[in-house]
Amino acid sequence: MANHQSAKKRIRQIAKKRLHNRYYKKTARTAVKTLRDITEKDEAQKFLPKVVSMIDKLAKKNNIHKNKASNLKRSLQKHVNSLG
Numbered sequence: 001m002a003n004h005q006s007a008k009k010r011i012r013q014i015a016k017k018r019l020h021n022r023y024y025k026k027t028a029r030t031a032v033k034t035l036r037d038i039t040e041k042d043e044a045q046k047f048l049p050k051v052v053s054m055i056d057k058l059a060k061k062n063n064i065h066k067n068k069a070s071n072l073k074r075s076l077q078k079h080v081n082s083l084g
Contacts, residue, residue, distance in 0.1 A: 021063050028054040035076055041083040048080050 002008045031051045038044040052073050059069035 021061075024054075025058060025063055028058055032072065032076065036079060039083065041080065044080045044083055048076060051076060 002011055028051070031047075031054055035044060035047050035051050038047060055064070055069045055072055058064045059066045
């Protein structure tokens with residue numbers, strides 16, 4: 001366990017930030033699943049920019065890797081385009 005005051009503070013900050021990051025990552029994963037479950041094209045096209053924005057924000061803050069974000073956006077765009 002930490003002995004210095006600054007180390008104790010850093011532990012508190014990390015725990016708080018970890019919860020924050022987990023919330024946003026889980027929210028984005030849920031949004032991706034929701035988008036993949038949508039079967040109507042216009043509804044999916046309206047929802048896609050919101051999901052892409054979430055993914056971009058995660059990549060910008062290094063919560064997910066930028067290449068993973070790119071691959072996710074590409075696969076979601078392909079899914080929306082394939083809908084009839």
